[in-house]
Amino acid sequence: MKPVNGSSNLNLSTWTPDAVQAFEKAGFSRRGFLRGAGALIVGFMAGGEKLAAQATGTRVTDGTQVDTWVAIAQDESVVAYSGKCEFGQGFLTVQHQLVADELNVPYERVKVIICDTALTPDQGTTSGSQSHPAEFGTAGLRQALATAREQMFRMAATRLSLTPDQLMVKDGVIMSKTDSTKRVTYGQLIGGSTFKLTLDTKAIPKDAATYTVLGTSVPRVDIPGKVFGKHQYVQNVRVPGMLHGKPVRPPTIGAKVVSVNEASVKGLPGNVKVVVKNDFVGVVADREWQALQASKELDVTWSDGPAIPDQATLYDYMRKQPTRDSLIVNASDVDRNLAAAARQFKATYLHPYQIHGSMGSSCAVADVQGTGATATATIWSSTQGVYPQRDSAALLLGLPRPNVRVVFVEGSGCYGINGADTVCYDAALMSQAVGKPVRVQYTRADEMTDGENIGPAFVVDLTAGVDDKGQIIAWDYESWALSKGGRPNATTPGNIITAALAGFPTPAIVPAAANSPTTFGNNGNAASSYGAGVVGNNAPGGTGNVRSERVKTHTIQSMFFTGPLRSPNRLQNTFANESFIDEIAAAVKVDPVQYRLRHLSDARLIDVLNAAAKAANWDTRVSPKPGNAKTGVVTGRGISCVLYEGDNGYCAIVAEVEVDQDSGVMNVKRLIASQDSGAISNPDGMRNQMEGGALQGMSRAMKEEVKWSGNRITSVDWVRFPVFKFGDALPVVETVIVNRTDKLQMGAGECTITSVAAAIANALYDATGARLRQVPFTPARVLAALKERA
Amino acid sequence: MAAISFSVNGRPYNVDTDPDCPLLYVLNDELGISGPKFGCGLAQCGACTVLLDGQPIRSCTTVVSEAAGLGVTTIEGLGTPENPHPLQQAFIQEQAAQCGYCLSGIMLYGKTFVDSNPNATQEEILDALSGLICRCHAHNRMVRALQSYAKAVKA
Numbered sequence: 026m027k028p029v030n031g032s033s034n035l036n037l038s039t040w041t042p043d044a045v046q047a048f049e050k051a052g053f054s055r056r057g058f059l060r061g062a063g064a065l066i067v068g069f070m071a072g073g074e075k076l077a078a079q080a081t082g083t084r085v086t087d088g089t090q091v092d093t094w095v096a097i098a099q100d101e102s103v104v105a106y107s108g109k110c111e112f113g114q115g116f117l118t119v120q121h122q123l124v125a126d127e128l129n130v131p132y133e134r135v136k137v138i139i140c141d142t143a144l145t146p147d148q149g150t151t152s153g154s155q156s157h158p159a160e161f162g163t164a165g166l167r168q169a170l171a172t173a174r175e176q177m178f179r180m181a182a183t184r185l186s187l188t189p190d191q192l193m194v195k196d197g198v199i200m201s202k203t204d205s206t207k208r209v210t211y212g213q214l215i216g217g218s219t220f221k222l223t224l225d226t227k228a229i230p231k232d233a234a235t236y237t238v239l240g241t242s243v244p245r246v247d248i249p250g251k252v253f254g255k256h257q258y259v260q261n262v263r264v265p266g267m268l269h270g271k272p273v274r275p276p277t278i279g280a281k282v283v284s285v286n287e288a289s290v291k292g293l294p295g296n297v298k299v300v301v302k303n304d305f306v307g308v309v310a311d312r313e314w315q316a317l318q319a320s321k322e323l324d325v326t327w328s329d330g331p332a333i334p335d336q337a338t339l340y341d342y343m344r345k346q347p348t349r350d351s352l353i354v355n356a357s358d359v360d361r362n363l364a365a366a367a368r369q370f371k372a373t374y375l376h377p378y379q380i381h382g383s384m385g386s387s388c389a390v391a392d393v394q395g396t397g398a399t400a401t402a403t404i405w406s407s408t409q410g411v412y413p414q415r416d417s418a419a420l421l422l423g424l425p426r427p428n429v430r431v432v433f434v435e436g437s438g439c440y441g442i443n444g445a446d447t448v449c450y451d452a453a454l455m456s457q458a459v460g461k462p463v464r465v466q467y468t469r470a471d472e473m474t475d476g477e478n479i480g481p482a483f484v485v486d487l488t489a490g491v492d493d494k495g496q497i498i499a500w501d502y503e504s505w506a507l508s509k510g511g512r513p514n515a516t517t518p519g520n521i522i523t524a525a526l527a528g529f530p531t532p533a534i535v536p537a538a539a540n541s542p543t544t545f546g547n548n549g550n551a552a553s554s555y556g557a558g559v560v561g562n563n564a565p566g567g568t569g570n571v572r573s574e575r576v577k578t579h580t581i582q583s584m585f586f587t588g589p590l591r592s593p594n595r596l597q598n599t600f601a602n603e604s605f606i607d608e609i610a611a612a613v614k615v616d617p618v619q620y621r622l623r624h625l626s627d628a629r630l631i632d633v634l635n636a637a638a639k640a641a642n643w644d645t646r647v648s649p650k651p652g653n654a655k656t657g658v659v660t661g662r663g664i665s666c667v668l669y670e671g672d673n674g675y676c677a678i679v680a681e682v683e684v685d686q687d688s689g690v691m692n693v694k695r696l697i698a699s700q701d702s703g704a705i706s707n708p709d710g711m712r713n714q715m716e717g718g719a720l721q722g723m724s725r726a727m728k729e730e731v732k733w734s735g736n737r738i739t740s741v742d743w744v745r746f747p748v749f750k751f752g753d754a755l756p757v758v759e760t761v762i763v764n765r766t767d768k769l770q771m772g773a774g775e776c777t778i779t780s781v782a783a784a785i786a787n788a789l790y791d792a793t794g795a796r797l798r799q800v801p802f803t804p805a806r807v808l809a810a811l812k813e814r815a
Numbered sequence: 816m817a818a819i820s821f822s823v824n825g826r827p828y829n830v831d832t833d834p835d836c837p838l839l840y841v842l843n844d845e846l847g848i849s850g851p852k853f854g855c856g857l858a859q860c861g862a863c864t865v866l867l868d869g870q871p872i873r874s875c876t877t878v879v880s881e882a883a884g885l886g887v888t889t890i891e892g893l894g895t896p897e898n899p900h901p902l903q904q905a906f907i908q909e910q911a912a913q914c915g916y917c918l919s920g921i922m923l924y925g926k927t928f929v930d931s932n933p934n935a936t937q938e939e940i941l942d943a944l945s946g947l948i949c950r951c952h953a954h955n956r957m958v959r960a961l962q963s964y965a966k967a968v969k970a
């Protein structure tokens with residue numbers, strides 16, 4: 026296929042200037058592209074001036090150095106470099122705001138280059154709502170900017186024969202506080218040169234209360250390119266001479282290659298080549314469509330693969346496996362207090378495997394050139410971590426790490442480790458085999474079968490005792506969760522499927538007893554919000570006042586690859602904990618908000634809980650709602666709250682539902698979320714995250730479940746893995762931001778989603794007196810719960 | 816292989832292609848048009864939506880030969896940063912996206928419906944988008960953007 030007229034494969038001259046700019050912003054250069062791909066150092070042009078830091082093609086990427094983070098040109102433009110990526114969550118915009126504010130330069134002068142192993146510092150992965158804590162922390166971008174600003178003040182003082190404290194800065198001009206004619210610009214001080222300075226942990230960043238760009242709803246830098254259709258996603262990357270690859274996966278979990286009949290694709294259009302490495306099989310062709318056709322024709326004989334547990338008995342199976350245990354809290358008096366309790370409560374909560382299900386199936390382009398120790402590889406990827414991917418891809422390809430460059434290009438929203446990493450390996454293995462750049466975009470079935478590391482299923486058993494006043498006196502949590510693989514790192518490419526197929530081992534879960542905890546850490550939110558979090562003689566680390574608390578987790582071997590899916594573990598645990606507190610509140614006949622407040626000690630969590638209740642016009646009373654009929658359509662409200670990761674964002678959410686008790690169909694009518702993530706960088710950006718989190722959380726709670734039959738995953742498309750779509754009843758979503766300019770910035774992306782499922786289950790209980798303890802809340806499960814209600 | 820002519824965003828093209836190849840691949844790979852995107856290839860999500868003679872279709876399951884002699888419009892064809900379409904303005908105004916990968920479907924189905932039903936209620940707009948997926952679940956903003964576009968159409 027060849028265009029007779031029109032543009033050729035990647036002809037940047039046909040692109041609009043904004044498209045080229047977006048592409049360059051992603052770390053590419055026009056010239057680099059036209060010259061052909063390879064481990065090029067881009068010559069980024071800022072205001073027409075090549076930055077000195079890059080002129081040599083050897084940018085430092087050592088995060089302890091100021092020059093790694095920021096460069097200022099003679100024309101006063103500022104380029105910052107960061108290892109925190111953009112996935113539509115808006116953090117690229119926040120980073121622009123941070124640079125403008127911390128340096129006191131106009132926002133328009135700032136460009137931020139993100140995530141490229143040749144250009145940007147190693148900041149691990151962009152995940153876990155850790156971007157704000159990292160970039161505003163003592164080793165991140167803000168500290169580098171503060172160091173740079175203080176250095177420029179010192180330089181200006183020398184130049185102007187004043188002292189730094191006699192100076193002020195406005196719009197990138199440092200001047201005497203009393204005589205603005207005594208002035209010098211950043212560009213004049215350092216433009217085109219480098220700082221040669223180590224990050225100073227004593228440099229004092231601006232007080233958030235004085236921010237003028239941060240804290241405002243600056244529109245997202247990426248949205249115009251997206252609505253004009255010009256934004257270049259990784260799915261749009263095309264490089265000269267590029268071929269298209271398509272992996273051919275085992276039809277069942279754990280199947281192995283018996284034989285590959287290459288003759289079966291001989292003569293098909295597109296110069297089809299077959300690539301086999303252990304159990305990794307792929308085809309490469311000139312065109313994507315040709316590769317897809319060839320992959321269907323390729324005759325591969327696979328072994329059957331081992332039997333895996335039946336879906337219907339998964340949760341029982343999980344309780345019977347060898348486990349790796351850990352204890353978060355282990356008060357010695359839990360059994361005694363449970364035994365002495367006036368009333369004891371017990372419940373089990375079940376959560377299925379779920380997928381990220383990115384809108385765009387995962388895609389990457391890899392260009393492996395040469396052989397042996399001098400071979401190089403460039404990978405264009407929407408990975409959450411360019412460095413971990415570089416290191417693991419180097420191992421996969423047998424190349425020295427410095428010879429591999431990973432360039433981040435935004436993909437569709439990922440919500441965790443979707444197929445972005447493993448598809449890079451597909452492209453890289455095929456590129457290495459054929460000696461040409463290869464692009465791979467998964468099919469929907471590739472993505473949903475094993476292309477991503479899915480969110481694990483959970484079983485949570487909870488037991489609690491209350492005294493004769495209904496106050497909780499002991500809380501006992503025990504969970505079973507599945508795990509296999511995870512994020513790849515330098516030594517474990519086998520954590521994701523492509524490398525595992527190619528022969529790299531996936532570390533197994535090694536059964537082990539729990540050690541006694543020495544400090545309280547609630548990263549997985551296994552401990553409820555109502556626990557005091559007392560470990561040893563340490564001060565309480567939790568947000569509640571229940572001191573008699575035991576929290577024990579069991580990890581078992583999963584048959585499917587698993588990994589972080591938005592709010593990993595925290596979402597499953599919060600569904601359990603926040604449903605259970607509601608069950609107890611109802612049993613002791615106290616309003617769900619009031620009952621929570623009786624057990625909370627953390628002022629900020631109390632505030633967000635009250636803020637959500639107030640915004641929702643919370644009707645203070647005991648659940649279930651008095652007067653609701655036992656048939657027909659009824660309504661109810663539920664609440665849930667959590668301190669995400671134990672220290673990274675306070676949130677609460679109220680759900681209002683309407684349920685038809687005859688059909689079991691439940692619709693969420695309204696979701697009201699509140700959140701305190703410290704000093705807020707971009708209120709509208711945060712609302713966007715909260716709104717999306719609320720609806721995605723509702724979708725996961727009500728619809729989503731990975732399905733399998735025999736040892737074959739069957740939920741391989743949007744019909745068999747239903748999610749909340751347009752046309753489904755859309756709730757009103759309201760957001761309340763509790764902004765605390767005096768508090769450290771916390772994560773914002775995963776708070777809201779964490780508490781949605783419990784709020785909905787609690788609302789269903791309020792409406793009907795029926796309790797949902799298993800996600801997803803399908804009409805069949807609602808009907809079953811209605812049948813069981815007292 | 817066959818030579819097939821059609822226009823995209825007003826510009827004529829003549830491509831030599833497998834006539835059974837989906838239109839989406841020709842747009843993305845041959846013509847460098849990146850607005851419509853591959854999401855599922857199964858007509859289940861809408862990421863690949865284009866207008867074919869003014870009507871929204873899923874280009875992932877529409878073979879290129881069906882476009883022969885017709886006009887294709889993608890979201891790039893609506894407007895430019897210098898001369899934005901009111902629909903694009905509305906989406907920017909409402910910041911109606913997270914990753915934005917789904918936008919072709921939401922914007923083009925939404926536009927087609929609102930253009931002929933500028934007085935539509937929110938329910939009716941949602942109904943017109945039935946079946947489309949936005950996995951970032953930015954639904955509320957997108958509906959707000961389409962409602963504000965409806966106001967512009969009326970004005």
Ligand code: FES
Nearest residue numbers: 854855858861875
């Ligand atoms: S890609 Fe065409 S509908 Fe999903």
Ligand code: FES
Nearest residue numbers: 913915949950951
């Ligand atoms: S904005 Fe990401 S899929 Fe819609």
